[in-house]
Amino acid sequence: MQSQMKESDPILKIENLFASTDNLTILKGVSLTVYPGEIHAIMGRNGCGKSTLSKIIAGHPSYNITNGDIKFSGENINSLEPEERSQSGIFLGFQYPIEIPGVSNLEFLRVSTNARRKYLKKEELDTFDFEELVKEKLELVKMDHAFLSRSVNQGFSGGEKKRNEILQMALLEPKIAILDETDSGLDIDALRIVASGIKKISNAQTGIILITHYQRLLDEIEPDYVHVMADGQIIKTGGSDLALELEKKGYEWTDNFVKET
Amino acid sequence: MEIIEKIKTNKLTDKQTEIQKICLHKLQSSPLPNPKSELWRLSNKSKFSNFLNYSVNEKHPKSDIPFPENSQNTIRLIIGETCQIKLIKENYSIQQLSENELNKYIKEQIACFDQNENWSDLLNLSLSSTKNFVGLKINGSKIPPIEIFSHASTNSFNAKTLIIFLEKNCDIELLQVNLGKENSSLSQSTFFLLKENSSVNHGVVSYGENRSNLLNSLNVIQQNNSEYNLGALHFKFNYARFEISIKQSAGNAKTNIKGMQLTKKDEQISTYTKIDFNGPNGFLDQINKSLADDKSHAIFEGSIIVPKIAQKTDASQLSRNLLLSNLAQIDTKPQLEIIADDVKCKHGATISQLNEEELFYMRTRGITLPEASKLQLSSYFKEIISFIPVTKDRWDLLDKLLNAN
Numbered sequence: 120m121q122s123q124m125k126e127s128d129p130i131l132k133i134e135n136l137f138a139s140t141d142n143l144t145i146l147k148g149v150s151l152t153v154y155p156g157e158i159h160a161i162m163g164r165n166g167c168g169k170s171t172l173s174k175i176i177a178g179h180p181s182y183n184i185t186n187g188d189i190k191f192s193g194e195n196i197n198s199l200e201p202e203e204r205s206q207s208g209i210f211l212g213f214q215y216p217i218e219i220p221g222v223s224n225l226e227f228l229r230v231s232t233n234a235r236r237k238y239l240k241k242e243e244l245d246t247f248d249f250e251e252l253v254k255e256k257l258e259l260v261k262m263d264h265a266f267l268s269r270s271v272n273q274g275f276s277g278g279e280k281k282r283n284e285i286l287q288m289a290l291l292e293p294k295i296a297i298l299d300e301t302d303s304g305l306d307i308d309a310l311r312i313v314a315s316g317i318k319k320i321s322n323a324q325t326g327i328i329l330i331t332h333y334q335r336l337l338d339e340i341e342p343d344y345v346h347v348m349a350d351g352q353i354i355k356t357g358g359s360d361l362a363l364e365l366e367k368k369g370y371e372w373t374d375n376f377v378k379e380t
Numbered sequence: 381m382e383i384i385e386k387i388k389t390n391k392l393t394d395k396q397t398e399i400q401k402i403c404l405h406k407l408q409s410s411p412l413p414n415p416k417s418e419l420w421r422l423s424n425k426s427k428f429s430n431f432l433n434y435s436v437n438e439k440h441p442k443s444d445i446p447f448p449e450n451s452q453n454t455i456r457l458i459i460g461e462t463c464q465i466k467l468i469k470e471n472y473s474i475q476q477l478s479e480n481e482l483n484k485y486i487k488e489q490i491a492c493f494d495q496n497e498n499w500s501d502l503l504n505l506s507l508s509s510t511k512n513f514v515g516l517k518i519n520g521s522k523i524p525p526i527e528i529f530s531h532a533s534t535n536s537f538n539a540k541t542l543i544i545f546l547e548k549n550c551d552i553e554l555l556q557v558n559l560g561k562e563n564s565s566l567s568q569s570t571f572f573l574l575k576e577n578s579s580v581n582h583g584v585v586s587y588g589e590n591r592s593n594l595l596n597s598l599n600v601i602q603q604n605n606s607e608y609n610l611g612a613l614h615f616k617f618n619y620a621r622f623e624i625s626i627k628q629s630a631g632n633a634k635t636n637i638k639g640m641q642l643t644k645k646d647e648q649i650s651t652y653t654k655i656d657f658n659g660p661n662g663f664l665d666q667i668n669k670s671l672a673d674d675k676s677h678a679i680f681e682g683s684i685i686v687p688k689i690a691q692k693t694d695a696s697q698l699s700r701n702l703l704l705s706n707l708a709q710i711d712t713k714p715q716l717e718i719i720a721d722d723v724k725c726k727h728g729a730t731i732s733q734l735n736e737e738e739l740f741y742m743r744t745r746g747i748t749l750p751e752a753s754k755l756q757l758s759s760y761f762k763e764i765i766s767f768i769p770v771t772k773d774r775w776d777l778l779d780k781l782l783n784a785n
Binding site: 177178179180181200201202204206210213217220221222230235238287 | 736737738740741742743744745746747748749751752755756758759760762763
């Protein structure tokens with residue numbers, strides 16, 4: 120399915136990616152191609168390399184790419200800094216959003232939005248114009264304005280942190296968003312709000328990679344492709360029915376698959 | 381060490397005041413502090429020698445005060461220049477202490493001085509001439525904020541002394557700024573007496589220029605029901621020591637301290653605090669932050685003394701430190717000396733680096749590494765800066781810190 124001809128060029132093309140940290144190889148030949156408008160889901164056991172893949176795409180300095188390429192909009196980004204990747208349109212939604220005490224959420228959002236706007240050669244926003252923009256985006260994730268005056272993620276509940284991630288995604292308008300277990304720690308209502316926010320933000324030009332363990336997020340956002348990861352590789356790719364199959368079968372078969380291959 | 385030689389031979393000044401004579405006499409037998417003592421063992425010897433290697437200068441050119449006048453009605457004094465003050469208003473009065481009051485108070489203090497522990501004050505009082513000696517008595521209410529500046533001239537050693545009596549039921553906001561000029565040494569000693577029910581928000585901001593040195597000593601006596609809040613900031617000195625001694629003379633007083641020192645290049649800046657509870661129901665909340673970069677060295681040593689008489693004391697001392705380079709050094713030692721048995725005292729120290737995960741998070745939002753580091757540092761600084769009173773230009777202060785080289 121991944122090899123079929125597409126009208127446009129891929130946003131993201133990962134080819135035979137090997138990566139390690141502390142002399143431990145975590146990714147062992149991952150290949151993945153995402154075209155505009157596509158939604159991909161990556162599923163797999165804990166420790167199979169899903170989060171590592173997301174961090175490596177975002178440029179985490181603790182990981183080394185030992186082989187393979189990550190191409191974003193046709194350009195190799197292996198050596199780009201995390202901020203350069205973000206400015207050019209790669210967004211990583213964190214599984215555990217980081218708290219930054221003392222840094223106001225509003226100022227943080229404004230500085231990051233302006234960094235992206237500067238890259239896009241758009242006019243940077245002053246405090247007043249940014250307030251207008253953020254007010255509109257808050258609606259998407261049903262967040263209260265009061266969250267803006269607090270420190271970044273400090274004192275936020277799990278659900279509020281995830282909504283703050285989607286708010287950032289809405290402001291940054293990325294070309295590709297990798298959402299690492301955005302559904303974890305969310306109750307059903309919060310999950311629906313987050314999922315609806317993601318759907319409203321995504322469009323025919325955006326690619327989305329959802330990293331998840333569970334079907335429940337995929338009930339809200341139907342993926343075009345589902346990939347199963349095990350032992351640092353994508354071992355199976357299918358349509359949205361593959362996620363339903365996983366829900367029934369569990370992940371035990373992936374262990375056997377890895378052993379056999 | 382030019383100054384020490386002159387102390388030994390008693391050739392410092394021609395017209396010595398009574399206080400100078402007493403202090404010089406105390407120093408002559410043992411003119412230097414004990415380098416092996418707890419208070420001096422970490423002090424960089426060559427920097428300390430350099431501090432004492434300038435000629436004493438009693439006359440100096442007019443200072444160039446970089447702090448703009450506040451638009452509000454601020455009272456501004458520059459020690460050594462504009463010290464004459466007599467303000468008698470409807471609600472308050474600020475007057476100079478008489479010579480008798482000054483001498484009596486200082487003599488009482490000197491009588492309790494330990495040659496090693498109070499060496500900085502002994503040196504200051506030996507060298508501070510009448511012109512550089514300011515004593516104020518403040519009384520009343522609705523007193524405008526006060527700014528007091530102290531500075532050293534280039535290529536010289538200056539000693540300045542400030543004594544403030546805060547009368548009963550009086551409260552003030554006071555910002556003290558110590559400015560070090562290029563190749564200079566400043567000795568600043570401050571004596572504060574807070575009488576019953578008085579309170580002060582005291583800011584001490586000290587920063588220097590290339591190769592400037594500072595020996596800054598602060599002695600506070602708090603009477604019953606007084607409240608002393610100190611926000612302090614020291615940066616850009618080749619060598620600086622900030623020695624704080626606070627005594628709650630009869631307990632039942634509140635002390636809050638938020639202090640920070642920043643070191644870069646090969647600078648050494650240290651803070652020594654001694655908080656003495658001499659009665660029941662005393663309160664202390666203290667945070668000291670150090671931030672060391674390049675090959676610099678920051679030191680914090682704090683001691684809290686709770687004798688048997690100081691029951692129901694509630695004291696907390698926290699030392700939080702950031703190491704920004706592999707070659708920088710931070711020494712920290714918060715300590716408690718408790719004899720009383722019904723007290724609540726805690727202390728702690730942490731040394732860490734900038735949080736890598738916070739930095740990565742900000743970078744994934746398009747914020748560059750230098751900007752992300754600045755944001756992190758700003759949040760680290762703000763807690764202290766927001767505690768410094770009077771500074772209308774707090775954000776300018778933040779810029780000064782973030783851009784200090």
